[in-house]
Amino acid sequence: MSIVERAREGKASLTDPADAVRAMQEGPTAAQVSAAAKKLEPRIADLLTRYLEPRAALLPVLHLYQHEFGWIPLRVQREIAFRLSIAPADVSRVVSFYTLFHSKPCGRHVVMVCGTLSCELAGCNKVLRALKDVLGVDPHETTPDGLFTVQRVECLGWCDKAPVVQVNDGDFMEHVTPEKIKAEVKRIRG
Amino acid sequence: MAELVLSRNFSLGHPATLAEYGGYRAWEKARAMEPKQVLETVKAATLQGRGGAGFPAGMKWEFAANAPGKPKFLVCNADESEPGTFKDVQIMERDPHLLIEGMACAARAIGAETGYIYIRGEFVRAARILEAAIDEAREIIAPFRLFVHRGAGAYICGEETALLESLEGKVGEPRFKPPFPVTHGLWQKPTVVNNVETLSCVAPIIERGVDWWKSLGTANSAGPKLFCVSGDVVKPCFLEAPMGITLRELIFEHAGGPKPGRKVKAVFPGGSSAPPLTGDELDIPMDFKSLDAKKSMLGSAGVIVVDDSRCMVDVARNIIHFYAHESCGKCTPCRDGNEMVHTMLRDMLDGKATQKTIDYFTYMSKRVFDDCFCALAKGSMWAFGTILNKWRDDFILHLEGKGCGRER
Numbered sequence: 001m002s003i004v005e006r007a008r009e010g011k012a013s014l015t016d017p018a019d020a021v022r023a024m025q026e027g028p029t030a031a032q033v034s035a036a037a038k039k040l041e042p043r044i045a046d047l048l049t050r051y052l053e054p055r056a057a058l059l060p061v062l063h064l065y066q067h068e069f070g071w072i073p074l075r076v077q078r079e080i081a082f083r084l085s086i087a088p089a090d091v092s093r094v095v096s097f098y099t100l101f102h103s104k105p106c107g108r109h110v111v112m113v114c115g116t117l118s119c120e121l122a123g124c125n126k127v128l129r130a131l132k133d134v135l136g137v138d139p140h141e142t143t144p145d146g147l148f149t150v151q152r153v154e155c156l157g158w159c160d161k162a163p164v165v166q167v168n169d170g171d172f173m174e175h176v177t178p179e180k181i182k183a184e185v186k187r188i189r190g
Numbered sequence: 191m192a193e194l195v196l197s198r199n200f201s202l203g204h205p206a207t208l209a210e211y212g213g214y215r216a217w218e219k220a221r222a223m224e225p226k227q228v229l230e231t232v233k234a235a236t237l238q239g240r241g242g243a244g245f246p247a248g249m250k251w252e253f254a255a256n257a258p259g260k261p262k263f264l265v266c267n268a269d270e271s272e273p274g275t276f277k278d279v280q281i282m283e284r285d286p287h288l289l290i291e292g293m294a295c296a297a298r299a300i301g302a303e304t305g306y307i308y309i310r311g312e313f314v315r316a317a318r319i320l321e322a323a324i325d326e327a328r329e330i331i332a333p334f335r336l337f338v339h340r341g342a343g344a345y346i347c348g349e350e351t352a353l354l355e356s357l358e359g360k361v362g363e364p365r366f367k368p369p370f371p372v373t374h375g376l377w378q379k380p381t382v383v384n385n386v387e388t389l390s391c392v393a394p395i396i397e398r399g400v401d402w403w404k405s406l407g408t409a410n411s412a413g414p415k416l417f418c419v420s421g422d423v424v425k426p427c428f429l430e431a432p433m434g435i436t437l438r439e440l441i442f443e444h445a446g447g448p449k450p451g452r453k454v455k456a457v458f459p460g461g462s463s464a465p466p467l468t469g470d471e472l473d474i475p476m477d478f479k480s481l482d483a484k485k486s487m488l489g490s491a492g493v494i495v496v497d498d499s500r501c502m503v504d505v506a507r508n509i510i511h512f513y514a515h516e517s518c519g520k521c522t523p524c525r526d527g528n529e530m531v532h533t534m535l536r537d538m539l540d541g542k543a544t545q546k547t548i549d550y551f552t553y554m555s556k557r558v559f560d561d562c563f564c565a566l567a568k569g570s571m572w573a574f575g576t577i578l579n580k581w582r583d584d585f586i587l588h589l590e591g592k593g594c595g596r597e598r
């Protein structure tokens with residue numbers, strides 16, 4: 001039984017943070033996808049006025065849905081394909097091509113550590129080791145509680161402030177040290 | 191200190207508002223000119239593309255302006271993903287109107303009604319700032335329509351034809367050229383793709399004229415330029431300087447030189463795709479021609495400094511990992527070649543290499559360079575081949591189970 005169904009029966013509470021994370025990992029129900037589609041429709045309709053062909057709105061629309069659900073489950077891919085009049089397989093291919101789109105559930109907070117040259121020279125590997133210390137996961141793994149996914153990513157375009165880390169859509173963290181990243185994890189955990 | 195042109199508003203500490211920017215004076219001027227005149231002005235200024243290849247912007251615009259087919263499009267390449275490069279994001283975050291006004295003028299020159307700024311997905315804040323600035327300027331630049339379009343994490347989408355594929359909602363695989371985007375671009379319509387910095391040069395040129403512009407920089411490479419310096423230096427930095435400033439000045443006067451007790455071992459002068467120079471080659475002027483003559487390139491002008499505490503095999507491992515990860519996978523030499531070289535570099539660092547490995551590296555760097563489909567793998571193998579030739583001693587240290595003894 002999904003978290004949402006269990007919540008309906010009073011066996012789980014979506015206001016409980018742990019359950020909310022679990023619900024995110026399970027992905028939305030058909031009803032939730034329809035509700036999101038309805039909510040996003042004005043923005044999608046506006047996007048469609050910008051391009052000669054509806055398919056061009058695919059990346060922006062994927063960003064909108066990922067913002068809603070944290071990742072892009074198949075059910076959402078099918079909804080998007082339908083709205084933009086393209087094949088679901090085309091949507092899947094795009095989701096898997098771009099590193100910012102997740103076709104599988106990932107942590108609520110995606111911690112992206114830049115590993116390219118300037119950041120490696122400045123010590124990004126120490127930052128990754130510190131994350132392993134506090135979270136127990138290697139790059140591209142998610143913590144069992146579904147809170148964090150750690151990624152080693154390529155140059156974030158902020159190299160004078162190396163090592164650089166970005167958490168989700170947030171501003172870049174600069175000159176990150178093991179202490180700084182541990183403090184950030186603590187802050188997020190609350 | 192020369193007058194700042196592209197970064198004149200950077201000291202504000204926040205994105206320059208329309209009022210702080212000073213209004214769209216160049217655009218008013220361009221609007222009173224014939225489109226052809228705007229085009230001729232930029233052509234006469236000999237503005238060269240700042241995205242990597244240095245292609246003359248005026249010529250590109252002329253091809254698109256003369257191409258049959260409507261509507262025409264103007265696309266700003268704000269994918270900025272070349273390792274060591276962080277200049278376009280500075281313009282977008284600190285003086286967005288400089289870019290927007292330049293795009294309005296460029297659109298007039300080529301006859302484009304719609305423009306897109308394709309910005310890499312990670313630049314969330316810059317995208318927000320741009321959208322707010324476009325809102326401010328919407329009435330002024332009308333009927334030109336300008337939209338911000340976010341990418342989603344793929345270096346290859348900086349290659350102009352891959353960018354167009356991506357903008358059309360597809361995976362970012364480069365297209366076969368010719369035909370070029372100027373005739374068959376976005377939705378097969380005439381399209382100009384220019385870098386952020388290139389387009390940001392346009393308003394100053396229109397406003398202050400060709401002679402003034404050409405008085406900046408060198409005879410062969412006109413205008414001011416944004417430079418980035420990162421890596422093993424005391425003070426990694428970002429600055430505007432005339433074309434032709436030497437690499438030594440950038441590293442020693444602006445970036446504080448190497449760390450105490452260290453020497454410069456290698457410098458990538460224009461992102462990691464630009465073959466690195468040695469510590470003895472720093473007196474080179476940073477302009478298109480001088481770097482071409484040194485068998486490297488100005489590229490994105492993202493200078494990455496590596497000091498003598500580093501092993502170049504390890505540096506090669508880092509950059510080849512980048513290209514292997516960012517390969518779009520369309521062609522075998524790049525997709526498999528970068529991956530194989532990366533694996534063998536790792537093996538070498540783990541003490542599992544013989545003379546054969548070095549021969550294989552030599553063979554691969556040439557084969558992949560010759561046979562790949564686009565410039566991604568050309569850049570990767572050009573830089574790798576140069577490392578292999580110039581720092582061969584580092585590779586030899588790793589043969590037969592020996593390590594170089596440096597910390598990794």
Ligand SMILES: Cc1cc2nc3c(=O)[nH]c(=O)nc-3n(C[C@H](O)[C@H](O)[C@H](O)COP(=O)(O)O)c2cc1C
Nearest residue numbers: 239240241267269270271348349350384385388565
């Ligand atoms: C792999 C690859 C990545 C590139 N990345 C960028 C980029 O991030 N930004 C950019 O402006 N140009 C990039 N370019 C160059 C573009 O293809 C194109 O030449 C440029 O946008 C043209 O603009 P310009 O003439 O104003 O320089 C890249 C090229 C290649 C082959």
Ligand code: SF4
Nearest residue numbers: 518519520521524564
């Ligand atoms: S060289 Fe690499 S990036 Fe370019 S088309 Fe081939 S696989 Fe794609």
Ligand code: FES
Nearest residue numbers: 114119156158159
């Ligand atoms: S190398 Fe890490 S931000 Fe550029």
